[in-house]
Amino acid sequence: MKFAFYPGCVSRGGCPELYPSAKAVCQKLGLDLVELTGASCTGAGILQEKNLLLGDTLNARTFAMAEKLGLPIMTICSTCQGVMSQANKRLQDDAQYKAKINGFLAEEGLEYKGNVVIKHLLWIIVEDYGIERLKPLVVQPLTGMKIAPFYGCYIVRPSWALGFDENGGRQTSLERVIEALGAEAVDFSGKTRCCGFPILTINERNSVSMVAKHTIEAKDLGADVMVTPCPLCHLNLDGYQPKAAAMSHREIDLPILHLPQMIALALGVDHKTTGLSRHIVSLKRLVEKVGVRA
């Protein structure tokens, strides 16, 4: 299976541990990646606030690059996935709009015909690779671990862009991967809510309150660790957890794993590659509990 790999900005920026983790997992699964090195930022929904046409143009440029390669796009970020899915839907649904945008792309020799499929690694594992094929690859089962899934808004909403009608299983994909690795998924109401990252610089109190709410809920339900397919959620849930704990006057101490880190753990990828020591909330306690070496 071959994909045009779109790593996104944060996997090489604020969460530098994500990029090598994702690559290591893809290698274990035998997924062939051609990285879209010339692609730009998706706009993350921020550029789209000010200028939707501009945001869609940048994304159409990325789609055209993948289309040229004849490959589906693989993302490793809920936000990239959501923003791209929305853009792709607008482009596919409106030929005139697409033509207008192609007009902008022409100078670079690019044209988007509208045929690219964009999938998060999470969806690829569940839909293309297959949970049953993943199971036998597990060398270090996460047995006894209780893992809380945290999806990230953009991979669950708005549903019109995310193909849930044709692929209903996407809504429980994270739980299924957790279980395939031998762990138990913790069901909690915050799993599809917002981590608060987008307002971190605008209203830190609110942003950190969201971190507190979700991590505390999961922790109180017995979670040992939380996993997210979104590096932006990771930045907030991990980076701002100490502040959230201080604000709530209690200990939280819930490590946050990136999706590929969790899979890598079970597939026996060495922990240096996956950067487990780079987290703000230490994974040490978890190590003691489940006997996984960090």
Place this chain on the structure above:
Amino acid sequence: MEAILKVKRFNPEAAKPEPYWQEYRVEVEPHFTVLDALIKIREEKDETLSLRCSCRSAICGSCAMRINGHATLACKTKLSEMARGRPAVTVEPAGNMPTIKDLVADMTPFWSKVMAVEPWLQPRGPEPQGEYLAPADAMQHLVGVMACIMCGACVSDCTVLEIDPNFLGPAALAKAYRFVGDPRDQADAERLQALSRYSGIWDCTRCNECVQACPKGIAPMDRIMALRDRAMDAGFRNNTGSRHTEAFEEIVEHSGRLDELRLAIKTFGMMNVPAMLGLAPVGLRALMRGKMPPIFHKPIPNAQAVQKLFKKVEEAQKGDRK
């Protein structure tokens, strides 16, 4: 066929008023909505069950509640679809509002926020002889938002209201857009200035819950984003929200990708000592763990192509406006 509904009950007159779940089994027809089932329960099984409804056709906005955890209109929601793959359909009152009894939410905070955005036309200058006229195409973009039935589904599921009851919220902000966007209204500057303050447009976290919940396809969040754009255009830029958006755009235009360090510095301003000090502990912790964006940021290989696209799109938009 039989359906199982788990309903969140609350009786303020109970000795110890605490919410609790109650399960009902009820015979239903395949065409039943959730509201049909609830009414049948009330009529045949438990007359103490309180709920609010009127039109039963998704017009009046009375029956917004949480079904399987998400706000929607009970009269617009097919029971069979909600029951698929679940042992029971859960029904709760709308969130982010106090509950009066059972499924009846107290809409007082909802209405006070709608009132706070002054939801009436404020024209200036001498009154015209007849009506205030507006060209049809200048009103077109308001058709969607005018379809709001004030049901409160968006407010129920708003993730910001959940942790900060002061936030104006999606319904009131969408209503504000309806007047800011109206060519006959002349209070735009005052409105946008007020909306740019704390608890206004910049506090939205773009989680899309309101877009998902709205039974009328109004997409309140998209209206909030449009208000941000208008507020910035009107010159209300002296706030972290607009500095963040502007900085983000500038950075992507310059290098094709995000540079998180520059984004933080540009958002707060290098000289904003309190904000920088506030960031410092988090930054230091990150640095010690080696979890930090690169100090020397590398643009994408062909960043000029992206810069050109920015110019092209902006020029085309200028042309369209003329």
